[in-house]
Amino acid sequence: MIGQVLGHYRVVEKIGEGGMGVVYRAFDETLCRDVAIKVVRKTARTDSSANQNLLSEARASSALSHPNICTIYEVAETDGELYIVMELVEGKTLRALSGSIGVAPESVFRYGAQIAAALARAHDKGIIHHDLKSANVVVTSSGVVKVLDFGLAKRAGSALLEGPTQSFASAQDASSISGTLHYMAPEILRGEPADGRSDLWALGIVLYEASSGQLPFAGRTGFEISAAIMRELPKPLGPPVPPGLWAVIQRCLSKEPAERYQRATEVQAALEAIQWGATAPQSPAPDSGTIQPIVLHGVKHARIKYGDFVLLVGTTKGAFILRSNTLRTRWEVGGPYFHGNCVYAMAYDNRAGRRRIWASTANYWGTLLRFSDDFGKSWTNPLEAPLRFPADAGVSLKNIWQITVGRPDEPDVLYCGVEPAALFESRDAGETWSLVRGLFDHPHRPRWLPGNGGLALHTVVLDPVDHRRMYVAISSGGVYRTTDAGLTWTAQNRGIRAMFMPNKNPEFGQCIHKIAMHPAHPERLFLQNHWGLYRSDDYGENWKDIANGVPSDFGFAIIVHPRNPDCVYIVPVESDQFRCSCDGRLRVYRTRNCGASWEPLSRGLPQKLAYETVLRDALVADSFDPAGIYFGTRSGQLFGSRDEGRSWQKILDGLPAISCVRAAFVEEAPGSSASKQAPVATRNSSRERSSSSRSRSPSSRSRKKR
């Protein structure tokens, strides 16, 4: 080849070799300038149509004129040889400069911004690079970056796609073929078409390599490398790599294209901003997983200790934490936490020795799931919402309606029900969450309609015995049950009316307000519907009307007594039009025979001009004996009963609208025997409900005075 003449070019010397072919320096005898010529390897061409493709691709790329793009002058064929004539760039590849430790961060910024600028120009012209790698980036002696081989890789043959199944006999092989595999974006490995964002992934790899001298995804075989690309997270880069640069690299290396920068100009701007701007970012941890605690100043905290009883109250304008002792007569109020935020859901997790309060906080800036391990003094403050829909779901999180702590023997499992109706699961105590796709992809989903508050999955009920079975309730979609741990779900609404649909007993679409279950009878479920009170005795297969003697079968909240599985409490609401208590009387209703009959409980509750609403999560029982029952109203009043609902006291009023109430007993340190029992005052008697014994809880002792 040396000394040969190709067209009007005289080949002078070989200067390199790549996946496509050998690169020579040549002299253009017509224009009297040095050029580079890549002679395309015959094996890289499959047939003449591939040649044609390469020609047309090169033609398009030759239209790219940019200081950071190696210009293509000509592509031609002579004597069966196909060759590409391009600008001769003299300098070192970024691969060579990076070595095994990388280059200085200032250089990474400079080179990265130029590569991004080159990509931006090409993408503007509709050209994807397809094969960006550090070997394709040359840095001249004056620090100017030239990116080589735009658009050519795609048409050069199928060698690239064999990468994943090959192993490498030699470093030579590895650099020529796997050199490309290391830079391949996950979507390309999945066989999806590449777009500009695949180039931005490759840019992320190049920046990582330039910063550290290492490739983020490596392996001994093509298979290992592909697996790492698809599934592993890159090892974080610490000093001297500035956190801002690491943040940019991480975002380029998001597995989901929708989570990367969407345009090369964004990467360029980000790199330039860090390079020039900014003094290091104030928040020290740029990666989205890190949780920085937030301490809320100026908030009154209740002093909570072991043996205390706590009520968690979520309102539309913040959360309150109320503390009392087992007497539950006097209350200390902490809060408002996250004032101004809607706290729709709260939960208390005391499994595995935790004393964790969960809360969802929502405002215009989005919905975040947070927890506190010190009763509200400090909370997590995630950089990114821990619950987020994947890009292909096509929806974004509007609200978290329910936080459900998992079964006691799966202490790291939690669930969240959200709007738009979906279920999220965590198996690592809430560090990470994933969408339960079996339900999200249910064919009924497109036909679920929003209820008055939105299309929400608001209730999660777990079968305590059969770990594969659980139920969710969706307004307005109905009850769905899984018996295979969430892989598949079936609508379970037989017998439940939908008054607002032409078919009053559809398979799904009912506006369920709440379902409740007692762990001693997992086959039995109680349900408060948008018009209707029901019970199922067969795991939701059939529902029976139990609205026997209630002033209205419209309502929201329903709970089962902690120890008596036949006993259920509701708060009837007059109608969907009025949405307030019947006749201006605030009454709780109770059945003690599974719904065969109901009785009002109103002693101590306002019975005149009391137009109140108790929302579906604002009614709760504690686990004392006798049981305490508590509810909060939309008018911001909190009521409690220490005698199973026979009499009520107002605990607090003047709160913002109450959306949820949860009760928790703060146990002794883990390992103590006291921590395992229900909080009965004497601690050695347990399940008797007779109230004549002297060793009953202090509250009944005080009642004995009459």
Place this chain on the structure above:
Amino acid sequence: MQASPGILADALSALYALYPGIRDRVTNEQGQVREHINIFLGDEDVRYAGGLATILPPNSEISIVPAVSGG
């Protein structure tokens, strides 16, 4: 900020790189600006200009403001 972003999306990216927590507050997981968040270029709501592709003249002042419809 001393950078030279061409369009709003670039300026936001630069901001997110400096303060990583902001991205998720301003946009949802699908990359859309949240419903009740307004972005102004000077006095003009970019909704009525080019949205995220609004071109930024030199020395632009960008404001990210939650909607007044609050509460």
